[in-house]
Amino acid sequence: MGILEVQNVNKRFGGLQALNNVNLDVAEGSVHALIGPNGAGKSTFLNCLIGKLKPDTGSVKFNGQPVLGKKPHEINQLGVSRVFQTPEIFTDLSVFENVMIPCFAHRDGAFKVNAFARVMRDKEIRQQAEDILEDMGMKEKMNAHAGSLSRGDKRRLEMAMCLVQEPKLLLLDEPTAGMARADTNNTIDLLKHIGESRNITKVIIEHDMHVVFSLATTISVLAQGTIIAEGLPDEIKGHPKVREAYLGEAEV
Amino acid sequence: MNLMKDRFLLIIFACVVLAAPLIFAPTGAAYPDLLQRFAIYGIFAIGFNILFGLTGYLSFGHAAFLGVGSYSAVWMFKLLSMNIVPALLLSIVVAGVFSLLIGYVSLRRSGIYFSILTLALAQMSYNLAYSVLTPLTNGETGLQLRLDDARVLDAAGDAGSLPSTNFFGLEMKEVFWNPTVFGYDLQFNWGYYVCAILLIASFWISIRIFRSPFGLMLRAVKTNQTRLNYTGISSRPYTLAAFVISGMFAGLAGGLLASMDPLAGAERMQWTVGGEVVLMVVLGGMGTLIGPILGAVFIKYFENIFSKINDGVLHGWFAIMPEWLDNAMVVIISPFVGKGWHLTLGALFMLVVIFLPGGLVDGAKRIGRVITGANRRAAKVGIE
Ligand SMILES: Nc1ncnc2c1ncn2[C@@H]1O[C@H](COP(=O)(O)OP(=O)(O)OP(=O)(O)O)[C@@H](O)[C@H]1O
Numbered sequence: 001m002g003i004l005e006v007q008n009v010n011k012r013f014g015g016l017q018a019l020n021n022v023n024l025d026v027a028e029g030s031v032h033a034l035i036g037p038n039g040a041g042k043s044t045f046l047n048c049l050i051g052k053l054k055p056d057t058g059s060v061k062f063n064g065q066p067v068l069g070k071k072p073h074e075i076n077q078l079g080v081s082r083v084f085q086t087p088e089i090f091t092d093l094s095v096f097e098n099v100m101i102p103c104f105a106h107r108d109g110a111f112k113v114n115a116f117a118r119v120m121r122d123k124e125i126r127q128q129a130e131d132i133l134e135d136m137g138m139k140e141k142m143n144a145h146a147g148s149l150s151r152g153d154k155r156r157l158e159m160a161m162c163l164v165q166e167p168k169l170l171l172l173d174e175p176t177a178g179m180a181r182a183d184t185n186n187t188i189d190l191l192k193h194i195g196e197s198r199n200i201t202k203v204i205i206e207h208d209m210h211v212v213f214s215l216a217t218t219i220s221v222l223a224q225g226t227i228i229a230e231g232l233p234d235e236i237k238g239h240p241k242v243r244e245a246y247l248g249e250a251e252v
Numbered sequence: 253m254n255l256m257k258d259r260f261l262l263i264i265f266a267c268v269v270l271a272a273p274l275i276f277a278p279t280g281a282a283y284p285d286l287l288q289r290f291a292i293y294g295i296f297a298i299g300f301n302i303l304f305g306l307t308g309y310l311s312f313g314h315a316a317f318l319g320v321g322s323y324s325a326v327w328m329f330k331l332l333s334m335n336i337v338p339a340l341l342l343s344i345v346v347a348g349v350f351s352l353l354i355g356y357v358s359l360r361r362s363g364i365y366f367s368i369l370t371l372a373l374a375q376m377s378y379n380l381a382y383s384v385l386t387p388l389t390n391g392e393t394g395l396q397l398r399l400d401d402a403r404v405l406d407a408a409g410d411a412g413s414l415p416s417t418n419f420f421g422l423e424m425k426e427v428f429w430n431p432t433v434f435g436y437d438l439q440f441n442w443g444y445y446v447c448a449i450l451l452i453a454s455f456w457i458s459i460r461i462f463r464s465p466f467g468l469m470l471r472a473v474k475t476n477q478t479r480l481n482y483t484g485i486s487s488r489p490y491t492l493a494a495f496v497i498s499g500m501f502a503g504l505a506g507g508l509l510a511s512m513d514p515l516a517g518a519e520r521m522q523w524t525v526g527g528e529v530v531l532m533v534v535l536g537g538m539g540t541l542i543g544p545i546l547g548a549v550f551i552k553y554f555e556n557i558f559s560k561i562n563d564g565v566l567h568g569w570f571a572i573m574p575e576w577l578d579n580a581m582v583v584i585i586s587p588f589v590g591k592g593w594h595l596t597l598g599a600l601f602m603l604v605v606i607f608l609p610g611g612l613v614d615g616a617k618r619i620g621r622v623i624t625g626a627n628r629r630a631a632k633v634g635i636e
């Protein structure tokens with residue numbers, strides 16, 4: 001029994017079958033990579049998991065509990081966080097405030113009227129936020145305006161925001177896209193380190209095969225909305241169908 | 253550090269507000285009626301800023317809550333007592349309930365659709381107040397006090413003339429001190445001080461909300477509601493709470509208007525009144541603490557100075573000029589003053605929005621930076 005079970009998920013956009021009978025079983029504690037060419041439906045798939053899109057048919061269970069039809073914040077409160085393909089952060093707020101918000105969400109739940117408490121006097125929240133920024137190597141930027149960060153830093157900030165919630169399942173949509181090689185390696189180390197210390201199951205979408213093969217324990221390949229192969233990294237490397245789907249796309 | 257700054261701001265603010273009858277004397281605005289309006293619309297704008305400034309949800313319907321507050325207060329004066337305390341409490345509660353209803357409906361949408369929904373609902377309330385609800389609102393004439401009103405708690409005091417609103421015996425209209433300072437005739441009345449204390453309290457509440465986790469979530473709604481939802485926060489109850497809080501502030505402001513002058517008419521619910529508070533907040537600086545109050549004072553001051561300049565006053569100004577020039581000047585200027593003061597206000601508003609997107613507070617900051625920058629440069633030169 002996996003932490004995430006997806007069964008027969010279909011999603012159509014007009015004439016386009018974006019997801020075609022997708023089944024996926026993610027084992028607890030694993031790093032499950034989802035790869036596939038551009039437009040394969042990978043982001044669409046994640047959107048179905050977090051309540052952004054509703055699949056036409058199929059079922060999604062998290063920890064044995066059905067999540068389809070739940071609101072995004074409810075799914076997050078169950079322990080599912082997502083890093084988006086283009087960073088979604090609070091650009092008008094400071095880096096520190098950006099990480100404090102998920103801390104509050106984690107501790108106080110989806111809604112709490114604490115209009116007379118003081119954010120800056122909340123030692124627990126401040127500590128958590130400072131710690132994660134320290135871990136991410138962003139502490140010296142904590143007072144910066146989040147909108148003014150570089151693309152790589154925005155991604156790291158978003159990752160910090162997701163990690164500080166200690167999710168059970170972390171969904172990462174191309175977490176290293178647009179990062180320099182050194183940053184990519186840092187991110188790999190970080191994801192490894194965090195996976196071990198906090199026991200977070202991860203689903204990771206990546207085009208960079210270096211990242212995929214450094215992290216993944218299982219790989220699924222999606223092409224034109226269909227899962228065409230699934231297995232251990234070594235099995236996927238030599239899979240003929242995968243080579244075919246990726247022809248001219250990337251080296252596998 | 254932030255805390256010290258906030259305390260400092262609050263203390264300065266309180267001093268200015270309490271000394272307003274003196275401070276505003278040279279501007280010709282230091283008469284109780286106008287000072288009260290400064291404070292009341294300041295409260296209205298502070299509340300509106302909690303919704304609009306923090307969450308970015310632009311409501312055009314807040315006049316409805318102002319009007320509801322006024323009607324509630326007058327009913328309290330008619331039925332229970334001329335003491336303003338129960339009247340203000342009822343204003344806040346009724347406006348709160350009413351804003352909960354309107355907010356619940358309009359917050360199902362965001363952006364322009366939200367604005368239009370609030371506008372439509374407020375306009376509907378206005379029309380209802382005019383027509384169907386005449387038994388409650390007295391329609392076009394407006395709700396007024398009458399000698400034969402019940403006034404259960406203090407009917408005994410009525411003797412032939414209409415009683416006046418009071419705070420445990422202190423009459424709002426009463427000028428309790430009337431000194432002459434530097435040749436200015438100063439008037440200190442109870443009504444203004446009631447408004448002033450409530451303005452300071454509102455300002456304090458606004459500071460606390462700005463610095464609270466609740467305020468942080470509201471600002472997060474404005475910058476990225478999607479992220480907020482995927483971070484496990486349900487944004488709807490936050491925006492609804494902000495909507496109701498701002499509605500209650502509007503109700504308080506409406507109740508105060510009626511407390512200073514116990515009548516309530518439907519025109520107070522018209523959308524132009526709701527539009528005016530938008531102007532106040534934008535002009536002063538949306539999302540800043542002090543901006544909305546500056547905007548409110550600015551607009552109310554303007555409204556009173558410019559709307560009172562008529563052709564006669566203009567001829568007085570240009571009397572020394574030859575008659576043809578005098579007439580020409582009056583022809584040129586008169587569309588911008590008197591009844592045309594809105595034209596001037598509109599032009600000013602455009603200038604601010606284009607050149608000072610952060611409003612008057614932004615302007616003050618820029619000037620401050622120029623001055624401190626100059627000081628620093630001067631200091632450097634001094635050292636060398
Ligand atoms: N909201 C939408 N409405 C209509 N079509 C959509 C929508 N979202 C995605 N699509 C289409 O569905 C297909 C799958 O898109 P998706 O973003 O899931 O691909 P992807 O695998 O994430 O690709 P990439 O690697 O480029 O990020 C694409 O053809 C896309 O144009």
Ligand SMILES: [Mg+2]
Pocket residue numbers: 042043044085173
């Ligand atoms: Mg994608």
